[in-house]
Amino acid sequence: MAPRFILPLRHRQRVRELSGAAWPLEACGLLEGICAPAPTVITAVHPFPNVHRDPRRRYTIDPEAWLRLEHAARRRGHTVMGVWHSHPHGDPTPSPTDREQAWPGWSYLIAGVTNTGMRDLRCWRIDERGCHEQTIVTERP
């Protein structure tokens, strides 16, 4: 069973805002958190430019931007725990491309978005055996 995913309310709202603002393009970014076996605890949601040439259907994060965040997160005693991105067609389940390019051990937070904003938010661990949903626990500050 995938570990729970602790997402403070302000970070959930940030994903909602960024995903809605990017529609109909995919928004994306990285999740900073505390490295613990379980649960996953998110301390920051970082937006990044979607540098894919087809941002309506795909996303790519610039590796140099990720590198800078890795250094900064380490200085704070944190680590990069995963990725968040939006699906502008509204379904927050991993696409075949998500499954193909996923890294085991990372969390994949996906916002299902339509023209009226974020409809749903789900989180996954993805490995060669399939997609394993993480229960999102939204904490108020």
Added chain:
Amino acid sequence: MAEVTLRIPTPLQPYANGNGELRAEAGYVDELLERIGAEHQALVQRIRTRDGQLRPYVNVFVRRTDIRELQGLETELHDGDEVIVMPSVAGG
């Protein structure tokens, strides 16, 4: 021969027995990967292809510069260098 540190981001750590960094002595990136691969074959298989080339969706930085902008796998290493492997983060 330089003493360097290979930094491994979270998604690749399962292939390095959970290590976030590994130390080794090597003169070039190619040699570093060869030495690391002797103990962590699964990790290096995710960095380079069977014929020894850098995988297209993997980036390696030396002194914060992508080795594709330096001398590739022949990039020379100096004492204290940090070599960082960054796989592509992408999806749909």
